[in-house]
Amino acid sequence: MTSSDYILGLVRKALDRFDEEPLEVSVRRAVRIANLAGDTKYAVRLALDLRPIGGDRETNGETSRMLMADPSTWGQGMGPAEKAHHAWVNDRKHGDEELLTSHSLAELEFWIKEIDALKKEGKALGYNHDLTMRERATRLLARTRHITFALLCSWERRFGYTSINDSIFGGYRTKVDELLAEGAPELLQQFNAVYRRLQEAAETAPAQIATEELSQAITTCRRILKAVVDHVLPPQEQPSAAGHNLDDAHHRNRLFEFTKQAVESRSANKLTEAMVAGLYDRFVAVDTMTNKGVHAALAFETSNLCALNTYIVCGEILSLHHLRN
The missing domain is CATH 1.20.120 (Four Helix Bundle (Hemerythrin (Met), subunit A))
Structure with a gap:
Protein backbone atom coordinates (compact mmCIF):
# COMPACT_ATOMS: atom_id res chain seq x y z
CA MET A 1 0.00 0.00 0.00
CA THR A 2 1.31 3.43 -0.93
CA SER A 3 2.14 5.68 2.05
CA SER A 4 -0.42 8.25 3.10
CA ASP A 5 2.16 11.04 2.96
CA TYR A 6 2.90 10.25 -0.67
CA ILE A 7 -0.78 10.23 -1.66
CA LEU A 8 -1.41 13.40 0.33
CA GLY A 9 1.38 15.08 -1.62
CA LEU A 10 -0.25 14.10 -4.92
CA VAL A 11 -3.64 15.36 -3.73
CA ARG A 12 -2.31 18.75 -2.68
CA LYS A 13 -0.38 19.12 -5.90
CA ALA A 14 -3.56 18.42 -7.88
CA LEU A 15 -5.54 20.91 -5.78
CA ASP A 16 -2.91 23.64 -6.00
CA ARG A 17 -2.88 23.41 -9.79
CA PHE A 18 -6.57 22.67 -10.28
CA ASP A 19 -7.50 26.10 -11.65
CA GLU A 20 -4.32 26.49 -13.68
CA GLU A 21 -4.38 23.36 -15.80
CA PRO A 22 -6.85 21.72 -18.21
CA LEU A 23 -9.62 19.70 -16.60
CA GLU A 24 -8.41 16.52 -18.30
CA VAL A 25 -5.07 16.81 -16.47
CA SER A 26 -6.78 17.13 -13.09
CA VAL A 27 -9.03 14.18 -13.83
CA ARG A 28 -6.06 11.99 -14.81
CA ARG A 29 -4.39 12.91 -11.53
CA ALA A 30 -7.56 12.09 -9.64
CA VAL A 31 -7.78 8.68 -11.34
CA ARG A 32 -4.21 7.97 -10.27
CA ILE A 33 -4.93 8.97 -6.68
CA ALA A 34 -8.14 6.94 -6.56
CA ASN A 35 -6.25 3.94 -7.88
CA LEU A 36 -3.50 4.28 -5.25
CA ALA A 37 -6.07 4.78 -2.50
CA GLY A 38 -8.09 1.74 -3.56
CA ASP A 39 -11.20 3.83 -4.35
CA THR A 40 -12.31 1.66 -7.27
CA LYS A 41 -15.65 3.34 -7.85
CA TYR A 42 -14.13 6.77 -8.44
CA ALA A 43 -11.07 5.47 -10.30
CA VAL A 44 -13.37 3.79 -12.83
CA ARG A 45 -15.93 6.61 -12.83
CA LEU A 46 -13.43 9.34 -13.67
CA ALA A 47 -11.57 7.12 -16.14
CA LEU A 48 -14.79 6.86 -18.15
CA ASP A 49 -14.64 10.65 -18.65
CA LEU A 50 -11.20 10.20 -20.20
CA ARG A 51 -12.06 7.32 -22.51
CA PRO A 52 -12.82 8.33 -26.12
CA ILE A 53 -15.81 7.01 -28.05
CA GLY A 54 -15.50 3.51 -29.47
CA GLY A 55 -12.56 1.19 -29.16
CA ASP A 56 -12.47 -2.54 -28.62
CA ARG A 57 -15.02 -3.50 -25.99
CA GLU A 58 -12.87 -6.24 -24.47
CA THR A 59 -9.87 -3.91 -24.24
CA ASN A 60 -12.02 -1.20 -22.63
CA GLY A 61 -13.16 -3.69 -20.00
CA GLU A 62 -9.60 -4.82 -19.35
CA THR A 63 -8.52 -1.21 -18.89
CA SER A 64 -11.26 -0.66 -16.29
CA ARG A 65 -10.23 -3.82 -14.42
CA MET A 66 -6.68 -2.44 -14.16
CA LEU A 67 -8.06 0.32 -11.96
CA MET A 68 -9.91 -1.99 -9.58
CA ALA A 69 -8.59 -2.78 -6.12
CA ASP A 70 -10.34 -6.16 -6.35
CA PRO A 71 -10.84 -7.21 -10.00
CA SER A 72 -12.72 -10.32 -8.86
CA THR A 73 -15.83 -8.14 -8.32
CA TRP A 74 -15.97 -7.36 -12.05
CA GLY A 75 -19.23 -8.47 -13.63
CA GLN A 76 -21.08 -9.16 -10.38
CA GLY A 77 -23.82 -6.68 -11.22
CA MET A 78 -23.53 -4.47 -8.13
CA GLY A 79 -19.75 -4.22 -7.82
CA PRO A 80 -17.92 -0.86 -7.66
CA ALA A 81 -17.19 -0.88 -11.41
CA GLU A 82 -20.85 -1.38 -12.28
CA LYS A 83 -21.89 1.34 -9.84
CA ALA A 84 -19.34 3.69 -11.41
CA HIS A 85 -20.63 2.98 -14.91
CA HIS A 86 -24.24 3.44 -13.78
CA ALA A 87 -23.42 6.84 -12.25
CA TRP A 88 -21.53 7.91 -15.38
CA VAL A 89 -24.43 6.92 -17.66
CA ASN A 90 -26.92 8.85 -15.53
CA ASP A 91 -24.69 11.94 -15.69
CA ARG A 92 -24.42 11.68 -19.47
CA LYS A 93 -28.12 11.24 -20.28
CA HIS A 94 -29.97 14.13 -21.91
CA GLY A 95 -33.27 14.84 -23.58
CA ASP A 96 -36.67 13.21 -23.21
CA GLU A 97 -35.43 10.09 -24.95
CA GLU A 98 -32.50 9.86 -22.53
CA LEU A 99 -29.88 9.93 -25.25
CA LEU A 100 -26.29 9.47 -24.12
CA THR A 101 -23.42 11.89 -24.64
CA SER A 102 -20.48 9.50 -24.58
CA HIS A 103 -17.71 11.85 -25.71
CA SER A 104 -14.59 12.11 -23.57
CA LEU A 105 -13.56 15.38 -21.94
CA ALA A 106 -11.03 15.98 -24.70
CA GLU A 107 -13.69 15.38 -27.35
CA LEU A 108 -16.15 17.72 -25.66
CA GLU A 109 -13.57 20.49 -25.51
CA PHE A 110 -12.65 19.80 -29.14
CA TRP A 111 -16.24 20.32 -30.27
CA ILE A 112 -16.54 23.58 -28.33
CA LYS A 113 -13.40 24.87 -30.06
CA GLU A 114 -14.64 23.56 -33.41
CA ILE A 115 -17.92 25.43 -33.05
CA ASP A 116 -15.97 28.62 -32.29
CA ALA A 117 -13.83 28.06 -35.41
CA LEU A 118 -16.88 27.46 -37.61
CA LYS A 119 -18.53 30.57 -36.23
CA LYS A 120 -15.49 32.70 -37.08
CA GLU A 121 -15.57 31.32 -40.61
CA GLY A 122 -19.24 32.12 -40.94
CA LYS A 123 -20.20 28.46 -40.98
CA ALA A 124 -22.13 28.30 -37.73
CA LEU A 125 -24.53 25.39 -37.42
CA GLY A 126 -27.38 27.63 -36.37
CA TYR A 127 -28.01 29.47 -33.15
CA ASN A 128 -30.27 26.87 -31.49
CA HIS A 129 -28.10 23.92 -32.46
CA ASP A 130 -24.95 25.79 -31.48
CA LEU A 131 -26.40 26.78 -28.11
CA THR A 132 -27.63 23.24 -27.38
CA MET A 133 -24.23 21.70 -28.06
CA ARG A 134 -22.41 24.34 -26.04
CA GLU A 135 -24.80 24.04 -23.12
CA ARG A 136 -24.58 20.23 -23.05
CA ALA A 137 -20.78 20.13 -23.29
CA THR A 138 -20.32 22.91 -20.73
CA ARG A 139 -22.70 21.21 -18.29
CA LEU A 140 -20.84 17.89 -18.53
CA LEU A 141 -17.45 19.55 -18.13
CA ALA A 142 -18.68 21.53 -15.12
CA ARG A 143 -20.12 18.40 -13.51
CA THR A 144 -16.87 16.49 -13.93
CA ARG A 145 -14.93 19.48 -12.59
CA HIS A 146 -17.16 19.60 -9.52
CA ILE A 147 -16.88 15.85 -8.84
CA THR A 148 -13.11 15.90 -9.26
CA PHE A 149 -12.62 18.90 -6.98
CA ALA A 150 -14.89 17.44 -4.30
CA LEU A 151 -13.01 14.13 -4.40
CA LEU A 152 -9.63 15.84 -4.11
CA CYS A 153 -10.87 17.82 -1.10
CA SER A 154 -12.21 14.67 0.58
CA TRP A 155 -8.91 12.85 -0.03
CA GLU A 156 -6.95 15.78 1.40
CA ARG A 157 -8.94 15.55 4.62
CA ARG A 158 -8.80 11.75 4.72
CA PHE A 159 -5.08 11.38 4.12
CA GLY A 160 -4.28 14.35 6.31
CA TYR A 161 -5.70 12.39 9.26
CA THR A 162 -4.12 9.14 8.08
CA SER A 163 -0.72 10.79 7.77
CA ILE A 164 -0.83 11.70 11.46
CA ASN A 165 -1.68 8.11 12.37
CA ASP A 166 1.10 6.85 10.11
CA SER A 167 3.63 9.00 11.94
CA ILE A 168 2.48 7.61 15.30
CA PHE A 169 2.63 3.98 14.20
CA GLY A 170 5.81 4.68 12.26
CA GLY A 171 7.50 5.75 15.49
CA TYR A 172 6.32 2.59 17.21
CA ARG A 173 7.62 0.46 14.35
CA THR A 174 11.01 2.13 14.49
CA LYS A 175 11.24 1.38 18.19
CA VAL A 176 10.24 -2.29 17.76
CA ASP A 177 12.62 -2.77 14.84
CA GLU A 178 15.46 -1.39 16.94
CA LEU A 179 14.64 -3.82 19.75
CA LEU A 180 14.52 -6.69 17.28
CA ALA A 181 17.83 -5.67 15.74
CA GLU A 182 19.47 -5.53 19.17
CA GLY A 183 18.06 -8.69 20.73
Whole structure:
Protein backbone atom coordinates (compact mmCIF):
# COMPACT_ATOMS: atom_id res chain seq x y z
CA MET A 1 0.00 0.00 0.00
CA THR A 2 1.31 3.43 -0.93
CA SER A 3 2.14 5.68 2.05
CA SER A 4 -0.42 8.25 3.10
CA ASP A 5 2.16 11.04 2.96
CA TYR A 6 2.90 10.25 -0.67
CA ILE A 7 -0.78 10.23 -1.66
CA LEU A 8 -1.41 13.40 0.33
CA GLY A 9 1.38 15.08 -1.62
CA LEU A 10 -0.25 14.10 -4.92
CA VAL A 11 -3.64 15.36 -3.73
CA ARG A 12 -2.31 18.75 -2.68
CA LYS A 13 -0.38 19.12 -5.90
CA ALA A 14 -3.56 18.42 -7.88
CA LEU A 15 -5.54 20.91 -5.78
CA ASP A 16 -2.91 23.64 -6.00
CA ARG A 17 -2.88 23.41 -9.79
CA PHE A 18 -6.57 22.67 -10.28
CA ASP A 19 -7.50 26.10 -11.65
CA GLU A 20 -4.32 26.49 -13.68
CA GLU A 21 -4.38 23.36 -15.80
CA PRO A 22 -6.85 21.72 -18.21
CA LEU A 23 -9.62 19.70 -16.60
CA GLU A 24 -8.41 16.52 -18.30
CA VAL A 25 -5.07 16.81 -16.47
CA SER A 26 -6.78 17.13 -13.09
CA VAL A 27 -9.03 14.18 -13.83
CA ARG A 28 -6.06 11.99 -14.81
CA ARG A 29 -4.39 12.91 -11.53
CA ALA A 30 -7.56 12.09 -9.64
CA VAL A 31 -7.78 8.68 -11.34
CA ARG A 32 -4.21 7.97 -10.27
CA ILE A 33 -4.93 8.97 -6.68
CA ALA A 34 -8.14 6.94 -6.56
CA ASN A 35 -6.25 3.94 -7.88
CA LEU A 36 -3.50 4.28 -5.25
CA ALA A 37 -6.07 4.78 -2.50
CA GLY A 38 -8.09 1.74 -3.56
CA ASP A 39 -11.20 3.83 -4.35
CA THR A 40 -12.31 1.66 -7.27
CA LYS A 41 -15.65 3.34 -7.85
CA TYR A 42 -14.13 6.77 -8.44
CA ALA A 43 -11.07 5.47 -10.30
CA VAL A 44 -13.37 3.79 -12.83
CA ARG A 45 -15.93 6.61 -12.83
CA LEU A 46 -13.43 9.34 -13.67
CA ALA A 47 -11.57 7.12 -16.14
CA LEU A 48 -14.79 6.86 -18.15
CA ASP A 49 -14.64 10.65 -18.65
CA LEU A 50 -11.20 10.20 -20.20
CA ARG A 51 -12.06 7.32 -22.51
CA PRO A 52 -12.82 8.33 -26.12
CA ILE A 53 -15.81 7.01 -28.05
CA GLY A 54 -15.50 3.51 -29.47
CA GLY A 55 -12.56 1.19 -29.16
CA ASP A 56 -12.47 -2.54 -28.62
CA ARG A 57 -15.02 -3.50 -25.99
CA GLU A 58 -12.87 -6.24 -24.47
CA THR A 59 -9.87 -3.91 -24.24
CA ASN A 60 -12.02 -1.20 -22.63
CA GLY A 61 -13.16 -3.69 -20.00
CA GLU A 62 -9.60 -4.82 -19.35
CA THR A 63 -8.52 -1.21 -18.89
CA SER A 64 -11.26 -0.66 -16.29
CA ARG A 65 -10.23 -3.82 -14.42
CA MET A 66 -6.68 -2.44 -14.16
CA LEU A 67 -8.06 0.32 -11.96
CA MET A 68 -9.91 -1.99 -9.58
CA ALA A 69 -8.59 -2.78 -6.12
CA ASP A 70 -10.34 -6.16 -6.35
CA PRO A 71 -10.84 -7.21 -10.00
CA SER A 72 -12.72 -10.32 -8.86
CA THR A 73 -15.83 -8.14 -8.32
CA TRP A 74 -15.97 -7.36 -12.05
CA GLY A 75 -19.23 -8.47 -13.63
CA GLN A 76 -21.08 -9.16 -10.38
CA GLY A 77 -23.82 -6.68 -11.22
CA MET A 78 -23.53 -4.47 -8.13
CA GLY A 79 -19.75 -4.22 -7.82
CA PRO A 80 -17.92 -0.86 -7.66
CA ALA A 81 -17.19 -0.88 -11.41
CA GLU A 82 -20.85 -1.38 -12.28
CA LYS A 83 -21.89 1.34 -9.84
CA ALA A 84 -19.34 3.69 -11.41
CA HIS A 85 -20.63 2.98 -14.91
CA HIS A 86 -24.24 3.44 -13.78
CA ALA A 87 -23.42 6.84 -12.25
CA TRP A 88 -21.53 7.91 -15.38
CA VAL A 89 -24.43 6.92 -17.66
CA ASN A 90 -26.92 8.85 -15.53
CA ASP A 91 -24.69 11.94 -15.69
CA ARG A 92 -24.42 11.68 -19.47
CA LYS A 93 -28.12 11.24 -20.28
CA HIS A 94 -29.97 14.13 -21.91
CA GLY A 95 -33.27 14.84 -23.58
CA ASP A 96 -36.67 13.21 -23.21
CA GLU A 97 -35.43 10.09 -24.95
CA GLU A 98 -32.50 9.86 -22.53
CA LEU A 99 -29.88 9.93 -25.25
CA LEU A 100 -26.29 9.47 -24.12
CA THR A 101 -23.42 11.89 -24.64
CA SER A 102 -20.48 9.50 -24.58
CA HIS A 103 -17.71 11.85 -25.71
CA SER A 104 -14.59 12.11 -23.57
CA LEU A 105 -13.56 15.38 -21.94
CA ALA A 106 -11.03 15.98 -24.70
CA GLU A 107 -13.69 15.38 -27.35
CA LEU A 108 -16.15 17.72 -25.66
CA GLU A 109 -13.57 20.49 -25.51
CA PHE A 110 -12.65 19.80 -29.14
CA TRP A 111 -16.24 20.32 -30.27
CA ILE A 112 -16.54 23.58 -28.33
CA LYS A 113 -13.40 24.87 -30.06
CA GLU A 114 -14.64 23.56 -33.41
CA ILE A 115 -17.92 25.43 -33.05
CA ASP A 116 -15.97 28.62 -32.29
CA ALA A 117 -13.83 28.06 -35.41
CA LEU A 118 -16.88 27.46 -37.61
CA LYS A 119 -18.53 30.57 -36.23
CA LYS A 120 -15.49 32.70 -37.08
CA GLU A 121 -15.57 31.32 -40.61
CA GLY A 122 -19.24 32.12 -40.94
CA LYS A 123 -20.20 28.46 -40.98
CA ALA A 124 -22.13 28.30 -37.73
CA LEU A 125 -24.53 25.39 -37.42
CA GLY A 126 -27.38 27.63 -36.37
CA TYR A 127 -28.01 29.47 -33.15
CA ASN A 128 -30.27 26.87 -31.49
CA HIS A 129 -28.10 23.92 -32.46
CA ASP A 130 -24.95 25.79 -31.48
CA LEU A 131 -26.40 26.78 -28.11
CA THR A 132 -27.63 23.24 -27.38
CA MET A 133 -24.23 21.70 -28.06
CA ARG A 134 -22.41 24.34 -26.04
CA GLU A 135 -24.80 24.04 -23.12
CA ARG A 136 -24.58 20.23 -23.05
CA ALA A 137 -20.78 20.13 -23.29
CA THR A 138 -20.32 22.91 -20.73
CA ARG A 139 -22.70 21.21 -18.29
CA LEU A 140 -20.84 17.89 -18.53
CA LEU A 141 -17.45 19.55 -18.13
CA ALA A 142 -18.68 21.53 -15.12
CA ARG A 143 -20.12 18.40 -13.51
CA THR A 144 -16.87 16.49 -13.93
CA ARG A 145 -14.93 19.48 -12.59
CA HIS A 146 -17.16 19.60 -9.52
CA ILE A 147 -16.88 15.85 -8.84
CA THR A 148 -13.11 15.90 -9.26
CA PHE A 149 -12.62 18.90 -6.98
CA ALA A 150 -14.89 17.44 -4.30
CA LEU A 151 -13.01 14.13 -4.40
CA LEU A 152 -9.63 15.84 -4.11
CA CYS A 153 -10.87 17.82 -1.10
CA SER A 154 -12.21 14.67 0.58
CA TRP A 155 -8.91 12.85 -0.03
CA GLU A 156 -6.95 15.78 1.40
CA ARG A 157 -8.94 15.55 4.62
CA ARG A 158 -8.80 11.75 4.72
CA PHE A 159 -5.08 11.38 4.12
CA GLY A 160 -4.28 14.35 6.31
CA TYR A 161 -5.70 12.39 9.26
CA THR A 162 -4.12 9.14 8.08
CA SER A 163 -0.72 10.79 7.77
CA ILE A 164 -0.83 11.70 11.46
CA ASN A 165 -1.68 8.11 12.37
CA ASP A 166 1.10 6.85 10.11
CA SER A 167 3.63 9.00 11.94
CA ILE A 168 2.48 7.61 15.30
CA PHE A 169 2.63 3.98 14.20
CA GLY A 170 5.81 4.68 12.26
CA GLY A 171 7.50 5.75 15.49
CA TYR A 172 6.32 2.59 17.21
CA ARG A 173 7.62 0.46 14.35
CA THR A 174 11.01 2.13 14.49
CA LYS A 175 11.24 1.38 18.19
CA VAL A 176 10.24 -2.29 17.76
CA ASP A 177 12.62 -2.77 14.84
CA GLU A 178 15.46 -1.39 16.94
CA LEU A 179 14.64 -3.82 19.75
CA LEU A 180 14.52 -6.69 17.28
CA ALA A 181 17.83 -5.67 15.74
CA GLU A 182 19.47 -5.53 19.17
CA GLY A 183 18.06 -8.69 20.73
CA ALA A 184 16.78 -10.94 17.96
CA PRO A 185 17.90 -9.73 14.52
CA GLU A 186 16.86 -13.00 12.88
CA LEU A 187 13.23 -12.14 13.66
CA LEU A 188 13.40 -9.08 11.40
CA GLN A 189 14.11 -11.43 8.51
CA GLN A 190 11.21 -13.64 9.55
CA PHE A 191 8.84 -10.69 9.64
CA ASN A 192 10.03 -9.72 6.17
CA ALA A 193 9.27 -13.29 5.06
CA VAL A 194 5.72 -12.91 6.39
CA TYR A 195 5.19 -9.67 4.48
CA ARG A 196 6.56 -11.23 1.29
CA ARG A 197 4.16 -14.16 1.60
CA LEU A 198 1.21 -11.84 2.14
CA GLN A 199 2.28 -9.75 -0.86
CA GLU A 200 2.49 -12.88 -2.99
CA ALA A 201 -1.00 -13.85 -1.86
CA ALA A 202 -2.30 -10.37 -2.71
CA GLU A 203 -0.89 -10.65 -6.22
CA THR A 204 -2.41 -14.07 -6.83
CA ALA A 205 -5.04 -14.17 -9.58
CA PRO A 206 -8.56 -13.57 -8.15
CA ALA A 207 -9.77 -16.94 -9.38
CA GLN A 208 -7.18 -18.71 -7.24
CA ILE A 209 -7.01 -19.19 -3.51
CA ALA A 210 -3.56 -18.35 -2.19
CA THR A 211 -3.80 -21.02 0.51
CA GLU A 212 -0.12 -21.96 0.45
CA GLU A 213 1.19 -18.38 0.74
CA LEU A 214 -1.21 -17.52 3.56
CA SER A 215 -0.51 -20.75 5.41
CA GLN A 216 3.24 -20.17 5.23
CA ALA A 217 2.81 -16.59 6.48
CA ILE A 218 0.74 -17.75 9.46
CA THR A 219 3.20 -20.56 10.24
CA THR A 220 6.01 -18.01 10.32
CA CYS A 221 3.98 -15.83 12.71
CA ARG A 222 3.70 -18.75 15.13
CA ARG A 223 7.44 -19.35 14.96
CA ILE A 224 8.10 -15.67 15.61
CA LEU A 225 5.89 -15.66 18.70
CA LYS A 226 7.75 -18.62 20.17
CA ALA A 227 11.15 -17.19 19.21
CA VAL A 228 10.40 -13.96 21.08
CA VAL A 229 9.52 -15.91 24.21
CA ASP A 230 12.69 -17.99 23.77
CA HIS A 231 14.64 -14.73 23.71
CA VAL A 232 13.16 -13.17 26.87
CA LEU A 233 12.97 -16.44 28.86
CA PRO A 234 14.79 -19.42 27.32
CA PRO A 235 13.51 -22.99 27.98
CA GLN A 236 14.30 -24.34 31.43
CA GLU A 237 14.33 -27.89 32.76
CA GLN A 238 13.00 -26.94 36.16
CA PRO A 239 9.31 -25.97 36.48
CA SER A 240 8.21 -22.67 37.95
CA ALA A 241 7.51 -22.15 41.63
CA ALA A 242 3.87 -22.79 40.85
CA GLY A 243 4.73 -26.08 39.17
CA HIS A 244 4.27 -25.01 35.54
CA ASN A 245 6.52 -26.61 32.92
CA LEU A 246 8.98 -24.16 31.39
CA ASP A 247 10.52 -26.41 28.76
CA ASP A 248 10.72 -25.72 25.02
CA ALA A 249 7.21 -26.95 24.28
CA HIS A 250 5.51 -24.75 26.87
CA HIS A 251 6.28 -21.27 25.57
CA ARG A 252 2.99 -19.86 26.87
CA ASN A 253 3.93 -20.90 30.40
CA ARG A 254 7.30 -19.21 29.96
CA LEU A 255 5.67 -15.97 28.81
CA PHE A 256 3.36 -16.04 31.82
CA GLU A 257 6.36 -16.59 34.08
CA PHE A 258 8.26 -13.78 32.36
CA THR A 259 5.45 -11.26 32.88
CA LYS A 260 5.04 -12.39 36.48
CA GLN A 261 8.73 -11.81 37.15
CA ALA A 262 8.55 -8.40 35.48
CA VAL A 263 5.81 -7.26 37.88
CA GLU A 264 7.51 -8.73 40.94
CA SER A 265 10.97 -7.36 40.13
CA ARG A 266 12.32 -4.34 41.94
CA SER A 267 12.34 -2.37 38.72
CA ALA A 268 8.59 -2.76 38.34
CA ASN A 269 6.65 0.49 38.00
CA LYS A 270 3.29 1.68 36.78
CA LEU A 271 4.44 1.57 33.15
CA THR A 272 5.57 -2.04 33.52
CA GLU A 273 2.30 -3.03 35.16
CA ALA A 274 0.34 -1.37 32.38
CA MET A 275 2.33 -3.16 29.71
CA VAL A 276 1.88 -6.54 31.39
CA ALA A 277 -1.87 -6.12 31.86
CA GLY A 278 -3.61 -8.24 29.27
CA LEU A 279 -0.38 -9.04 27.41
CA TYR A 280 -0.57 -12.76 28.10
CA ASP A 281 -4.21 -12.94 27.00
CA ARG A 282 -3.42 -11.14 23.73
CA PHE A 283 -0.46 -13.42 23.14
CA VAL A 284 -2.59 -16.53 23.63
CA ALA A 285 -5.28 -15.14 21.32
CA VAL A 286 -2.79 -14.49 18.50
CA ASP A 287 -0.97 -17.78 19.13
CA THR A 288 -4.29 -19.62 18.91
CA MET A 289 -5.13 -17.81 15.68
CA THR A 290 -1.87 -18.96 14.11
CA ASN A 291 -2.54 -22.56 15.07
CA LYS A 292 -5.98 -22.49 13.46
CA GLY A 293 -4.70 -20.66 10.42
CA VAL A 294 -2.43 -23.46 9.30
CA HIS A 295 -5.37 -25.81 8.88
CA ALA A 296 -7.69 -23.49 6.98
CA ALA A 297 -7.74 -21.29 3.92
CA LEU A 298 -7.68 -17.98 5.76
CA ALA A 299 -9.08 -14.87 4.18
CA PHE A 300 -6.37 -12.40 3.19
CA GLU A 301 -7.71 -9.80 5.64
CA THR A 302 -7.50 -12.27 8.52
CA SER A 303 -3.92 -13.16 7.65
CA ASN A 304 -2.97 -9.48 7.61
CA LEU A 305 -4.63 -9.01 11.00
CA CYS A 306 -2.72 -11.95 12.41
CA ALA A 307 0.61 -10.60 11.11
CA LEU A 308 -0.11 -7.14 12.52
CA ASN A 309 -1.05 -8.47 15.96
CA THR A 310 2.01 -10.71 16.01
CA TYR A 311 4.20 -7.67 15.42
CA ILE A 312 2.45 -5.59 18.10
CA VAL A 313 2.51 -8.31 20.77
CA CYS A 314 6.16 -9.11 20.06
CA GLY A 315 6.94 -5.41 20.33
CA GLU A 316 5.29 -5.25 23.75
CA ILE A 317 7.21 -8.29 24.98
CA LEU A 318 10.53 -6.91 23.76
CA SER A 319 9.78 -3.48 25.23
CA LEU A 320 9.03 -5.08 28.59
CA HIS A 321 12.26 -7.08 28.40
CA HIS A 322 14.17 -3.89 27.58
CA LEU A 323 12.70 -2.10 30.62
CA ARG A 324 13.71 -4.95 32.91
CA ASN A 325 17.29 -4.81 31.70
